[in-house]
Amino acid sequence: MSKAESKAGTLVPVQLWERLRKTVLALLLPVTLVWLWQLAGTDGAIAGGALPTPDRVWAAWMKWAFGTSTFGLNPYIGTWTQSLWFSAGRVVYGFAIAIAVGVPIGMIIGWSKLASAMIDPTIQWLRPVPITAWLPISIAIFGIRDFGAVFLITIGAFYPIVINTTQGTRDVDKNWIRAALMMGAGQRDVLTRVVLPAALPSIFTGLRIGLGIAWTAVIVSEMVAVKSGLGYVLWDAYYVGRMDIVIADMVSIGLMGFMSDLLIVSIEIWALRWRRLQSFDA
Template identity: 35%
Template sequence: MDALTSSPFDPAALRRLGRLLLRVLSVLACVAAWQWASTRHADLGLLTFQNVPAPGEVLEAARALLESPRLEQHLKASVWRVFAGFAAAAAAGIALGLVIGRSRLLEDLLLPPLEVLRPIPAVAWIPLAILMFPSSEMSMVYITFIGALFPILLNTIHGVEGVDPRLVASARSLGAGRWTIFTEVILPAAAPSIVTGLSIGMGTAWFCLVTAEMISGQFGIGYYTWASYTIQNYPEIVVGMLFIGVIGMGSSVLVRKIGNLFLPWYLMQRTKR
């Protein structure tokens, strides 16, 4: 029976293989559409591919970057900036989200100014970041911090506010104190939402990378992308975009996987549904 369950023809394994195949096909379909539009210089009215490089040109530019000694410097600079900003945003966003979600007084005091800051795009922070921080490095970390902060903050608040009041009432009726309720009821119940916010925040930090590295003038994948735009090197622009997309996606998946290690009960509930 165990041999049958672990066989490659197991229905669950076939479903996973089918989903993986579907995802690969969706990517290949997008690349095929890109190849067709760029080689034919398609003009679709509102959308034109007159100057968009073909996948082959982008692949050649990617090969040149991979062989370049500057790639390691670009990656190290960008990864440091993103993860430093993300770590600070995770600490601040989770702490603020937990206290705002549990206290109406702190919600009234802290949430309004945060909501005013939330819609401001990352690029608008560049002049103020340069003025506030003595080094360009700290300015870039700050912009990735701002990008990651609000998804983490809002998901944490919603997770805390979404805790079933009956769970809190039951814990109180059993004699649990505030700290016990917080650590054993509120935090575990809000944890899935917090992990989601962390995953989104990591992606948003990478999203802000080009904006952050416009301040720089030397290294970083975002800087590489921006510098390629200024000299109109179109294949390298796409290479930089794809690097940011792939690394950002991988970082978000990594954060989600690590977060899920602390949520075994939640994963079991999802599996049963």
């Protein structure tokens, strides 16, 4: 602290200090909540033993993450990383398909009035169907297998991606397109070199919303239709009365969602750095 204060005049320590301040402020509320939760418990549990206190959750989590099982097959010792990767892998897989399908379709709808008239209404009719309602069909087609989860994630992430891409494509400055045509660009060059970069800010908005839905979708489908991953553990632990694991699992999901959003935002900041540069108007 004294270091930050003594160098307050230079740029970097001030930024560090500002960052530290923000981190402290952000942590204040969750730490207080956890502390109150801990206080509310007696004998390591609250609400008549229904919920464990944070210290118990923490202990169970550490065992789940780093423990090595000695006797028998305890599913809650040392399996955390594995479950995490199962879920994260499905999210990456399904999200990638949603991007690969959603961005081109969104661009086509935004670009062509004919395509918009032909495709957009169907998408708008299907969109209100919640991903949970797709579960029976998913299980009927893919069974209790990995791809059922991927299918659900793709559907969930597809809508926000396609809608935001469409909007971004429609909002492209008409004169940018005219300029490209004037310079001899064909339709393909206009789409890839002008419309796509111009729509990127909207596309990233769609990606962030879509990724949030992807995490919801993976947990839901693992709870019901797939026998591995954080969602499966969540439901399974509830059945055997391991509420400490349930809570540790929930925190893990939150953490993963938060981290993956951070990743998307970092990519967005990098890809759209041309928007943030300041003028050196002379």
